[in-house]
Amino acid sequence: MLVLKAVAREPSHGYAVAKWIEETSGDVLRVEEGALYPALHRLELRGLLASEWGTSDNNRRAKFYRVTPAGRRRLAAEAQDWRRLARGIAQVMQTT
Amino acid sequence: MRERWHAIWLRLRTLITRRRLDRDLADEMAFHLHMRAEDARRRGLAPADAAAASRRQFGNPTALRETSRELWTFRWIESFSRDIRLGLRLLMRQPGFTAVAVLTLALGIGATSAIFSFVDGVLLRPLPYPEANRIVLLWEKPPGGLRNGISALNFLDWQTSSTSFSSLTATTVRPMTLGGIDEPTRPRVARVSPSYFDTYGIHPLFGPGFQPDEDQPGRDHVVVLQHKVWVSQFGADSTLPGRAITLDGEAYTVVGVMPDNSPFERGFTQAWRPIAFTPGERTRDFHWLLAVGRLRPGVTIERAQAEMTAIGARIAQQYPDSNKGWSVFVEPFGDQVVSTSLSQGLYVLFGAVAMLLLIGCVNLANLTLARGLARAREVAVRAALGAGRRRLVRQFVTENVVLSLLGGAAGVALGYALMEALRQLLPPGALPREALVAMDGRVLAFAFLVSVSTGVCFGLAPALQATKSDLTATMKEGARGGTSDRGRRRVRAALVITEIALAFVLVAGAGLLVRSLTTLLHEDPGFDDRNVLTMTLPHAGPADAAHLVPYVEDLLAHVQAAPGVTSAALADTLPLQGWGNGMPYQVAGRAAVDRANRQATGFKRVSPAYFQTLGMRVIKGRGLSVEDRSGTPPVTVINKTMAEAVFPGQNPLGQHLLIQQIAPDQPQLGPELPWEVIGVVADENTQGLDQPPSGGMYVPLAQSPYPSLSLVVRSAVRPEAVETAVRQAVHAVDKRLAIADVRLLADLRRESTAQPRLQTALLAAFAALALTVAAIGIYGVMSYSVAQRTREIGIRTALGASGGSVLGMVLGDGLRLVAIGLTLGLGGALALARLLTALLFGVTPGDPEAMAFTLAVLGLVALAACFIPARRAMRLDPLAALRAE
Numbered sequence: 001m002l003v004l005k006a007v008a009r010e011p012s013h014g015y016a017v018a019k020w021i022e023e024t025s026g027d028v029l030r031v032e033e034g035a036l037y038p039a040l041h042r043l044e045l046r047g048l049l050a051s052e053w054g055t056s057d058n059n060r061r062a063k064f065y066r067v068t069p070a071g072r073r074r075l076a077a078e079a080q081d082w083r084r085l086a087r088g089i090a091q092v093m094q095t096t
Numbered sequence: 097m098r099e100r101w102h103a104i105w106l107r108l109r110t111l112i113t114r115r116r117l118d119r120d121l122a123d124e125m126a127f128h129l130h131m132r133a134e135d136a137r138r139r140g141l142a143p144a145d146a147a148a149a150s151r152r153q154f155g156n157p158t159a160l161r162e163t164s165r166e167l168w169t170f171r172w173i174e175s176f177s178r179d180i181r182l183g184l185r186l187l188m189r190q191p192g193f194t195a196v197a198v199l200t201l202a203l204g205i206g207a208t209s210a211i212f213s214f215v216d217g218v219l220l221r222p223l224p225y226p227e228a229n230r231i232v233l234l235w236e237k238p239p240g241g242l243r244n245g246i247s248a249l250n251f252l253d254w255q256t257s258s259t260s261f262s263s264l265t266a267t268t269v270r271p272m273t274l275g276g277i278d279e280p281t282r283p284r285v286a287r288v289s290p291s292y293f294d295t296y297g298i299h300p301l302f303g304p305g306f307q308p309d310e311d312q313p314g315r316d317h318v319v320v321l322q323h324k325v326w327v328s329q330f331g332a333d334s335t336l337p338g339r340a341i342t343l344d345g346e347a348y349t350v351v352g353v354m355p356d357n358s359p360f361e362r363g364f365t366q367a368w369r370p371i372a373f374t375p376g377e378r379t380r381d382f383h384w385l386l387a388v389g390r391l392r393p394g395v396t397i398e399r400a401q402a403e404m405t406a407i408g409a410r411i412a413q414q415y416p417d418s419n420k421g422w423s424v425f426v427e428p429f430g431d432q433v434v435s436t437s438l439s440q441g442l443y444v445l446f447g448a449v450a451m452l453l454l455i456g457c458v459n460l461a462n463l464t465l466a467r468g469l470a471r472a473r474e475v476a477v478r479a480a481l482g483a484g485r486r487r488l489v490r491q492f493v494t495e496n497v498v499l500s501l502l503g504g505a506a507g508v509a510l511g512y513a514l515m516e517a518l519r520q521l522l523p524p525g526a527l528p529r530e531a532l533v534a535m536d537g538r539v540l541a542f543a544f545l546v547s548v549s550t551g552v553c554f555g556l557a558p559a560l561q562a563t564k565s566d567l568t569a570t571m572k573e574g575a576r577g578g579t580s581d582r583g584r585r586r587v588r589a590a591l592v593i594t595e596i597a598l599a600f601v602l603v604a605g606a607g608l609l610v611r612s613l614t615t616l617l618h619e620d621p622g623f624d625d626r627n628v629l630t631m632t633l634p635h636a637g638p639a640d641a642a643h644l645v646p647y648v649e650d651l652l653a654h655v656q657a658a659p660g661v662t663s664a665a666l667a668d669t670l671p672l673q674g675w676g677n678g679m680p681y682q683v684a685g686r687a688a689v690d691r692a693n694r695q696a697t698g699f700k701r702v703s704p705a706y707f708q709t710l711g712m713r714v715i716k717g718r719g720l721s722v723e724d725r726s727g728t729p730p731v732t733v734i735n736k737t738m739a740e741a742v743f744p745g746q747n748p749l750g751q752h753l754l755i756q757q758i759a760p761d762q763p764q765l766g767p768e769l770p771w772e773v774i775g776v777v778a779d780e781n782t783q784g785l786d787q788p789p790s791g792g793m794y795v796p797l798a799q800s801p802y803p804s805l806s807l808v809v810r811s812a813v814r815p816e817a818v819e820t821a822v823r824q825a826v827h828a829v830d831k832r833l834a835i836a837d838v839r840l841l842a843d844l845r846r847e848s849t850a851q852p853r854l855q856t857a858l859l860a861a862f863a864a865l866a867l868t869v870a871a872i873g874i875y876g877v878m879s880y881s882v883a884q885r886t887r888e889i890g891i892r893t894a895l896g897a898s899g900g901s902v903l904g905m906v907l908g909d910g911l912r913l914v915a916i917g918l919t920l921g922l923g924g925a926l927a928l929a930r931l932l933t934a935l936l937f938g939v940t941p942g943d944p945e946a947m948a949f950t951l952a953v954l955g956l957v958a959l960a961a962c963f964i965p966a967r968r969a970m971r972l973d974p975l976a977a978l979r980a981e
Contacts, residue, residue, distance in 0.1 A: 013124075013127065014124060014127075014128050015127065015128045015131040015132070018128070033128065033132070033153050033154045033155065034125065034128075034154040034155035034156070034157060034160040035155060035160065037121075037124065037125060037128075037160055037164055038160060038163045038164050038167060041164045041167050041168065042167060044106070045099075045102070045103040045106055045107075045167060045168070046099035046100075046102060046103055047098070047099055047102035047103075048099070053120075056127070056131075058134075060127055060130065061123055061127065062123075062124070062127045063120065063123075063124045063127075070098075070099075
């Protein structure tokens with residue numbers, strides 16, 4: 001879900017996604033970076049992301065991902081589920 | 097759901113661009129690593145440290161690449177293609193094994209495919225007519241019988257009264273003479289109702305075909321030709337349709353040619369003309385027609401049968417003289433297409449080749465087991481590296497399937513050759529015209545399936561065995577685990593026993609057929625066929641009785657006088673070709689039976705010298721003589737079977753048989769004549785050597801003349817030498833008389849056994865092959881087990897065991913297996929031999945001689961196969977044996 005959100009913001013390559021998650025989560029979330037790529041490939045295989053080879057800012061060959069309409073729909077659905085889950089947990093935790 | 101399909105689609109695309117996948121994955125991760133290193137460098141780390149740090153943060157690129165790669169490919173395709181390539185490489189490295197295996201498989205799969213092409217073409221294929229299940233056969237059903245020919249008037253009544261059929265046609269076949277070209281030929285011409293081709297649903301090309309009104313006399317001189325005839329006789333002349341050809345001296349307009357690939361091309365009939373019943377042919381008591389019909393859409397065969405039974409009952413009521421007690425029988429066309437003996441024969445042959453293939457499989461399983469043992473280390477290493485058992489088994493089985501596909505490809509080529517050879521050897525007319533035997537897609541698909549199954553079959557057990565090994569034990573040197581070895585030995589023993597048993601069954605079956613054939617060939621046909629020449633005279637002169645008789649007698653006199661001729665006779669049918677006619681009779685003085693319900697007996701018209709020429713013995717009374725002619729009382733000689741059936745325990749001489757007169761120029765039967773029985777003659781075989789003789793009677797040609805006759809001539813020396821003299825004699829009487837089908841009687845007799853001879857030869861060949869393959873297999877297993885026990889034998893010999901006792905030990909083990917195999921084989925043979933009953937003649941399925949012979953042969957072969965390796969064991973040098981590993 002995080003990956004989808006990252007790519008939904010703007011089409012980017014895998015490194016940019018890693019950096020964005022790192023920065024935005026305030027360094028809370030840090031995974032083995034390489035694991036990002038199987039995740040990206042899984043999303044691409046399922047048709048939630050589309051990819052394209054291009055050149056990066058510093059002129060190297062890189063693979064750029066962007067989100068597809070199906071991906072956007074899935075992101076919205078997952079975000080909704082997440083919010084519901086978070087609310088539920090918060091409610092449970094509030095009762096002392 | 098849609099996501100899954102999207103994934104599959106992307107994977108398919110990647111399948112095509114596989115090499116790029118690796119590069120892309122590497123590039124993508126390399127980019128990330130580079131960027132991370134750049135970042136680190138910008139923050140101040142040294143380049144080497146930066147690179148190291150970024151790699152640490154990243155994780156293991158190789159593993160990650162593998163994970164991604166697996167996402168992007170169909171894993172099973174990858175592993176499959178790898179297995180196949182590996183398997184092929186291994187096979188190339190062991191050319192000896194590969195050659196033997198491919199040859200064994202090629203023989204087995206080839207033979208199976210060839211026989212299957214016949215089974216498929218004759219038995220399994222649907223009939224080649226559109227909506228063939230709506231085609232039916234109609235018969236007149238006599239009292240006490242099921243199927244009988246049909247009379248003209250009955251047929252016409254059926255046509256007008258029935259509503260169940262969209263077309264109903266009658267057929268009858270007769271050869272005619274095609275004139276107008278240099279060498280007249282005698283095509284077989286069928287007379288059919290104009291709706292004939294509508295019934296079968298296959299229409300002629302190049303022409304309108306038959307019109308419905310062409311069944312009237314005067315409008316019926318049109319003809320449709322077989323494609324082959326059009327090509328061979330008329331050079332595929334495209335102007336022929338519309339023009340006339342000469343048949344029997346009259347002009348017939350060609351109104352169509354049948355298409356090239358229709359079942360009619362494979363049939364006996366070469367041309368068709370419409371049947372227009374002359375007034376003389378419109379009778380109810382002469383049953384010379386066959387009928388085929390096509391059911392109207394929506395009508396079931398039961399409804400048609402019910403309707404026809406009602407019509408038949410009405411006709412029986414209206415015309416009791418000819419039809420009382422007769423009904424109609426309607427059956428699906430398909431039921432009569434293949435004779436039981438043909439289908440049984442094919443199934444037996446198919447069973448035989450299947451067994452041959454099985455024996456080959458067993459051999460290969462043994463070989464593969466041995467190979468598996470040799471690769472035990474490889475298996476252990478791979479298992480240690482993480483290969484699951486299922487994966488290993490799959491790899492081994494794939495290797496074997498590759499091998500068997502190779503064998504299958506070679507087998508298809510072999511099978512094609514065998515199929516073509518068999519097609520040439522089959523006598524014409526052995527297969528129904530609806531059969532189409534070819535190595536087509538269906539047969540090839542079958543061959544493919546058989547190849548794959550064979551590979552799995554002989555590969556699975558050894559693969560399971562090979563992968564069961566205890567890893568650590570195998571990794572250590574020696575590779576001599578106790579339990580797995582025993583398991584392997586048990587499997588090998590089981591395989592040897594199976595081979596022996598299967599080979600036994602096959603050889604026993606062949607033995608039975610051979611004995612049956614020998615009995616058949618030695619069967620007394622009732623006539624002496626040495627030095628006898630036969631020929632047919634299709635139009636022996638004038639059609640009316642008054643002129644026919646002197647003409648025929650003149651003919652005989654001239655032939656008799658020809659040099660080299662001992663004796664000559666004429667008959668309306670040749671030996672082994674049936675009785676010619678079956679006539680209902682009434683014994684004078686017994687209770688009168690309605691004409692329609694009378695028993696029928698064979699009725700053959702012969703000249704007086706017939707019995708003498710054919711060496712048939714007159715048992716009682718006298719034979720026919722020249723004194724018996726028109727004007728003198730009608731006389732007949734009956735055969736032994738008829739005498740015993742009609743006059744059991746009585747003297748038939750002097751009794752009278754009342755039979756309606758047959759006039760030579762019309763099918764209408766005349767008044768009853770009282771034929772006096774003046775003699776009894778020994779039976780001649782009329783139906784075929786494997787049938788018992790049927791009852792019948794012989795009457796003098798002079799008293800019942802017939803214009804289409806066959807000539808039999810006994811010569812003093814070689815009959816071929818006499819042919820010219822006979823021809824000259826015949827033409828001296830009438831130089832326009834056509835002579836056809838000059839054959840030796842001995843050849844006719846041999847041809848009647850062509851099919852059983854071919855079947856037996858085939859089965860014997862397969863059995864011999866199976867025996868060879870089994871022998872090689874047994875020898876191989878015994879040699880192998882001796883080689884395995886080299887050390888043990890060496891020790892025994894070193895410790896003082898004599899050569900004889902070593903021999904005894906090894907041989908004893910082998911013979912134990914052989915004994916079990918023979919017992920199982922005998923049991924199996926006795927059980928399965930019952931399936932052969934329909935093909936056997938004069939031999940019971942459990943024939944002790946055949947079984948004993950098989951036991952002896954198989955026992956000897958197996959003994960030899962065990963003995964040779966055993967002798968080698970005996971001669972083993974103990975030092976060399978102990979050193980060997």
